[in-house]
Amino acid sequence: MNNYFRDQTGLSPKPLDLWEPIVIPKEVIDAEIDRLASLPQPANGRRRSAFVHPRNQKSEGLAPGIQVTLDVLKPGERTVAFRQNSTQVNFVIQGKGSSFVGGKHVDVGLYDVWNTPSMHPYWHHNTGDELFVRLTYSNAALLDMMNVHYAEENPSPVEAVPHEEMSEEDKKRRSSPFGTFKLNDEGAYLMPYEILISPPTVHSPALHWPWQEVKSHLDKLEALGKDYVGRRLYLLYNPMTGRTNGTTPNFFATMTIRPPKIVDRPHRHTSAAINYYFHGSGRSTVEGKVYQWKAGDLMLSAPGWAVHNHASYDDYVYELTVQDQPLNIAMESLLWQESLKLPMAVLGVQEGVGTNRAAG
Numbered sequence: 499m500n501n502y503f504r505d506q507t508g509l510s511p512k513p514l515d516l517w518e519p520i521v522i523p524k525e526v527i528d529a530e531i532d533r534l535a536s537l538p539q540p541a542n543g544r545r546r547s548a549f550v551h552p553r554n555q556k557s558e559g560l561a562p563g564i565q566v567t568l569d570v571l572k573p574g575e576r577t578v579a580f581r582q583n584s585t586q587v588n589f590v591i592q593g594k595g596s597s598f599v600g601g602k603h604v605d606v607g608l609y610d611v612w613n614t615p616s617m618h619p620y621w622h623h624n625t626g627d628e629l630f631v632r633l634t635y636s637n638a639a640l641l642d643m644m645n646v647h648y649a650e651e652n653p654s655p656v657e658a659v660p661h662e663e664m665s666e667e668d669k670k671r672r673s674s675p676f677g678t679f680k681l682n683d684e685g686a687y688l689m690p691y692e693i694l695i696s697p698p699t700v701h702s703p704a705l706h707w708p709w710q711e712v713k714s715h716l717d718k719l720e721a722l723g724k725d726y727v728g729r730r731l732y733l734l735y736n737p738m739t740g741r742t743n744g745t746t747p748n749f750f751a752t753m754t755i756r757p758p759k760i761v762d763r764p765h766r767h768t769s770a771a772i773n774y775y776f777h778g779s780g781r782s783t784v785e786g787k788v789y790q791w792k793a794g795d796l797m798l799s800a801p802g803w804a805v806h807n808h809a810s811y812d813d814y815v816y817e818l819t820v821q822d823q824p825l826n827i828a829m830e831s832l833l834w835q836e837s838l839k840l841p842m843a844v845l846g847v848q849e850g851v852g853t854n855r856a857a858g
């Protein structure tokens with residue numbers, strides 16, 4: 499007997515063991531903000547807590563692939579510079595400040611969203627006169643599980659490598675004599691090492707979605723009316739993510755408006771969803787269990803593949819949703835079932851789901 503093998507002979511696939519949803523109420527988040535604000539500022543400037551799911555034994559994630567941290571800076575404080583190979587969605591839940599990402603400066607206010615690309619040095623500064631509080635969503639949890647999360651505090655300044663169009667010389671080098679070529683009529687190819695280690699580059703920008711501008715577009719979606727079966731939201735789209743429809747290569751962030759008394763259809767997807775509600779209140783039904791929420795609550799609302807739907811009560815709900823959907827599209831693992839009466843689809847490979855919105 500040795501330790502290298504686990505016998506799987508004749509083993510049938512096991513059902514998924516879903517993590518339960520969690521609502522972290524505003525009061526609990528506020529108490530943690532107060533606790534962080536009461537600490538002396540550490541040398542790296544970061545007063546930070548990670549929201550960790552009680553089932554998580556492998557990383558500091560709230561979902562297996564999504565880490566969410568609470569970051570607090572007092573007036574005038576700033577963090578030192580960091581850089582890492584995880585990518586982030588940043589979101590302001592209190593106060594205002596400045597962020598410096600890869601040499602770009604953004605002034606950010608309440609409910610603004612911006613992204614941090616991989617390996618871009620960044621730091622944050624509280625420029626207001628109250629606490630500057632952010633939620634940071636990152637794929638660090640996933641990279642930690644893969645044991646490849648590279649992070650540096652105070653990185654030495656490096657020249658940014660400018661994105662360049664491929665030169666004629668490069669094009670030649672890539673095609674001949676070591677070009678990629680078709681091996682057979684079915685479409686199997688062979689690619690040489692020179693191309694394998696030098697994939698086409700894309701510019702990965704730090705982008706900013708100011709809440710007031712997003713809101714002005716979002717509020718117009720109310721006109722879709724009571725009979726609209728889709729969701730009234732905008733993806734904060736970063737074009738570098740291409741066909742995987744992301745804000746970062748790993749996550750999408752969407753801003754949703756739910757008019758009063760809207761009930762979604764039950765549906766499910768293998769991407770996990772984390773919602774932050776910042777106006778109104780409502781309930782979510784996940785795998786048959788009902789969870790209440792209100793403005794200021796953070797919720798793991800849809801563990802991957804859990805059947806769920808959300809409903810608003812008597813007021814307008816605004817929410818930020820972060821899902822690891824682009825990653826799942828890239829992996830060809832994004833199963834999506836928009837209605838339990840319909841078959842599931844692999845999004846990005848099979849036809850996606852339509853709504854009843856008229857083109858215009």
Ligand SMILES: [Fe+2]
Pocket residue numbers: 765766767771800806
């Ligand atoms: Fe969903």
